[in-house]
Amino acid sequence: MTLDDLRILTVVCRTGSLSAAARELSCTQSAVSQHVKRLERELGLSLLERHTRGVVPTPAGRTLSAAVTAGLGCIDHALRQLEEAARGERGSVRITTGATTVRHFMAAAVVDFRRRFPLASLEFQTETSSRGCFDALAAGGVDLAWITLGPASPAAEQHPVVELPWSLAVSASDPLAARAVLAPVDLLDARLIGLPRNSTSRLQLADWLADSGIQPVFDTSVADWDTAILLAELGLGHAVVPTLPAWSGPGHPNLRLIPIPALPALTAGWAVRRWDALSPLARAFAETVTRHCGPRNP
Missing domain, CATH: 3.40.190.290 (D-Maltodextrin-Binding Protein; domain 2)
Known part of the structure; x- marks a missing residue:
């Protein structure tokens, strides 16, 4: 069982297709299938149900995929923190949010942040729903998610920033x-x-x-x-x-x-895996946005 085996399983479970996973991972469908079969042989369990229109994780597949997703997210986050510590202010902040969020809530903050951290980079990933933002957080693909706040989730902390009547x-x-x-x-x-x-x-x-x-x-x-x-x-x-x-x-x-x-009022704000585990740059960006949004709160 290798880290690549586990990573590939999570992509297959998320996409529901061996071919889609292969495209995303830039490899062959046969290679994807071999990684999954190796896991199944080692565990002695079927992880996927094959159908004509794709694959569906079995209960064992869902359990393993969920655990791997959480674990890989923590590993990726720790590696990014170490890289950013080594590079000082040359790190990056990855944010997922809706298509118009930057225009309405972050424009001034982005300018302010870039002035203070000219060597840092900002990477925005657009999602169409808060659920998509949560998934990106869980997978370790982003540091911060700007969302419409909803019910509490065990997978992420939610921090309200602005209320919109x-x-x-x-x-x-x-x-x-x-x-x-x-x-x-x-x-x-x-x-x-x-x-x-x-x-x-x-x-x-x-x-x-x-x-x-x-x-x-x-x-x-x-x-x-x-x-x-x-x-x-x-x-x-x-x-x-x-x-x-x-x-x-x-x-x-x-x-x-x-x-x-x-x-x-509708409440919008940040979702993070753990606020105290954010990199210094990610926390600085989140706090900059919060400060610029502050006057809008009723």
Whole structure:
């Protein structure tokens, strides 16, 4: 049993395909299969169920893959810390987050961080959901994840940074545009633009509206809040969105963001494996972002 055997098993379990794992690892499908078979022979257990459309881990495969993923994440993190200690301020910080996060929450912090650590590099990895960010953390692929905070997870610590009140985004020509505030009941018959069903923010929004007796209808799906707000500004629907500062002001004369104060604010912030195990550079970047976001907290 080698470290390569274990690494390859986790990639196969994550991708659900020997061929997809081979592409990701830049090797042949036969080589991937040989690594998995060697593990199965040594353990005396089947780790994968082969199907015509791919592979599915057996209970033994899931158990081993989960343990390996956690262990490799810790090993990779320790190796990166040692490398960064040897290089001083020449290390890198790996961050996973949504497509528009840097624009809305990190632009000033990135400039500030680069001024203070000119030899450090920042590596951003885009994910489409908080679940994807958690997976990247667990696999050791990133140091920090900026997410919509949700239920506590044993796999990661969550550190709230900013609270974002909800607003209804509408075109300036919409009948609701003249309202100063809205209540959840005003959304009773609304057909909304929303994020994908599995996104943390959409799930939280749906739960909070349900507590007010509102069952929202999402008839348009988009990948990020910026797209939802843009469609609303163009008059193509309504979007219940976090109040993002970049969309306020004279730059968007055809957009109105009407507060919905009865809805609990959305909380965004950092997820990390262990805060006290972050490299000095990663901690410095996280603290820089937190400091620049601070004035936005209600």
